[in-house]
Amino acid sequence: MKRNLKLMFVLLSFSFVIQSQTRIEVRAAKAYKQKNYTEAIEKYNAISTEKQLTSKQLLNLANSYYKIRDYNNAAKGYMSCISNGNTLSLRLPAYNNYLQSLKLSNSDEDSITSVINTISSILSQEVTKRYDFIKEERTKENPFSKTITSYEIKNLDINSKKSDFGVAILPDSTVMFSSSREDKSYNYIYKKIKQPFINIYKAKLKNDNSIDTLTLDKYTKSSMMHTSSPFYDSLYNRFFYTQSHKEKNKLKFKNSKSNFRIVFGFLDANKQLKKVNYYPEKTDGYSYGHPFFDKKTKRLYFTSDMPGGFGGTDIYYILMNKEGFISDPVNLGEKVNSFANEMFPSTFDNRLYFSSDLFIGKGGLDVYSSGIKNNKFEYPLRLNDSINSSADDFDYKIVPQQDQDKQKKRGYISSNRKGGKGSDDIYSFTEYKKIKQVKVSGFILQKIIDSIKIQKTSITIPKATITISKKEGKIIDTIASNKQGKYSIELPIGSDYVFKVDKKGYDGTLDTVNLTNKDDLTPVSKDFHLIKIGPITFEYDDTTITEPAKKLLKLVTDYLKKYPEDKVKLESHADARGRTAYNDTLSIKRAESVKEYLKSEKVNSDRIEIKGFGEQEIKNDCIDGVKCSDKDHKENRKTYFIFIPNDLK
Secondary structure, eight states, X not given: OHHHHHHHHHHHHHHHHHHHHHHHHHHHHXXXXXXXXXXXXXXXXXXXXXXXXXXXXXXXXXXXXXXXXXXXXXXXXXXXXXXXTOOGGGOHHHHHHHHHXXXXXXXXXXXXXXXXXXXXXXXXXXXXXXXXXXXXXXHOSOOOOSEEEEEEEEEOTTOOSSBEEEEEEOTTSEEEEEEOOOOTTTOOEETTTTEEOOEXXXXXXXXXXXXXXXXXXXXXXXXXXXXXXXXXXXXXXXEEEXXXXXXXXXXXXXXTEEOEEEEEXXXXXXXXXXXXXXXXXXXOSSOEXXXXXXXXXXXXXXXXXXXXXXXXXXXXXXXXXXXXXXXXXXXXXTTTOOSSOEEEEEEETTEEEEEEOOTTSSSSSEEEEEEEETTEEOOOEEOOTTTOXXXXXXXXXXXXXXXXXXXXXXXXXXXXXXXXXXXXXXXXEEEEEEEOEEEEEEEEEEEEEOSSOEEEEEEEOTXXXXXXXXXXXXXXXXXXXXXXXXXXXXXXXXXXXXXXEEOTTSXXXXXXXXXXXXXXXXXXXXXXEEEOOOOEEOOTTOOOOOHHHHHHHHHHHHHHHHSTTOEEEEEEOXXXXXXXHHHHHHHHXXXXXXXXXXHHTTOXXXXXXEEEOTTTTOSSSOOTTOOOOHHHHHTTSEEEEEEEOGGGO
């Protein structure tokens, strides 16, 4: 009898253990289904101490770690699934989570590439093209752009320790944004995920695009619902936002997912909806959110996990006029959507901006831009690394400005990147597009010219004045050569520049630096030679070519004969004695006299330009009213020669 009782006790104990273990498994599965990921992790780990987890349990555990952003353990969990023979149930979203976990836990590139190669055979053609397109944009050697994009990004003072994201701006500078900031006076805590409900708040926008914290107020009424992603339609004065669905004062779930839909209506004077509308009118067990109305195309873009998509959440649009919807929803297609999650659409200047957690990004949600041509969407590009981090970067919106500068764009982005104030923070950004610059440098050297020969030398000329201008004449900068005769300047590519080099005692020179077709940033080396000719001097109130002047003009004609394609510019001056108008005419006559002399020496007139400055550029102190010797006045009665190479004609 005792033996039978003992055996019965052992069997009952074993049965109790089996039943207890079964209850833990049920609790683990229930916690996972209800999104209580912390409890699910606790229960699955407890089960693993007694026996090996099933393939489904391993996957649930890995997904739970991923959901709470413990990416190190998530990556280990997905690896355990694969090691256990479960190839993540051949579900691409699970592989996507695995790849994201590897990236976000700073795994090496080879490990990530190895996983990508593993799933390459089951990727769709469009996803493969997107991956290759992003990879090519990063690695191809010569996609040279003449502009460079940079960003100034600021974390806003309005951010809290909780989640703050999504900005909408109204015409009176009211700012609406989403936040889960905790305030027990009107905020409820959603206990299953230990997060406060999300509500919409309002404040005033400052002139510098920051948000005034002193004007902060709650917009949505207290409720057991999430309310987020506000958007203002400036065309019809409508307001949109996303709201969760509830029944009997509890959030409505289907297939372990909370359901959302879009709320919208016209605004009254108090910024309240005159009549509340919903899209869809009746909840269908799926989610619809992140509304953005493009007033140019009359498209309401939104995010949904409705059936018929490519997996995860997809981006759709539906045509909409003032009265309401006038089409069925249209999926943006596989160039934009994938088996991962695409969300937070916005448009600006014929481009779609959105976020995606597809494995081709840096990690988490990344912001992409897709061109819209003929109502079709191009393969998306990933935005600048200043916009995209290894964390979640989303809700990128460019704010139209009254006088939109094409080289500057302003807007807002939300991110949970390092260095923020809370879970998600709102950042303002200013995007600058600058033309790339290249270094142009060289030496100012002496060129000796006499009646026998023209000789370039290595003798440098310090403190020469270099005036750089566009070919149409706009002066860009004026610099000087240093003590060693060297100059250096950074110039924007995409234009040709005229360099005019002058130095007292030398005749100036003009030459070009061609950067119009420059397709790299290799520094440009360019030397300039100043010629030792002239200027010639005239007697007082006279235009006659003197004998000393003829000797110098012989050098000029020799030079022009040696370089038959070049031109010469004659710049003539007068001293300050006499009337200004008379001196203007006198200087022109002196230039014409030199021109006639050169023509007599067989120099074609179309190679000679003249300009008279009168007394506009006195070289010393001998201006009107100042008594000077004739020798001093003589310094101002000169004609200078500027030689113009053939490519500047």
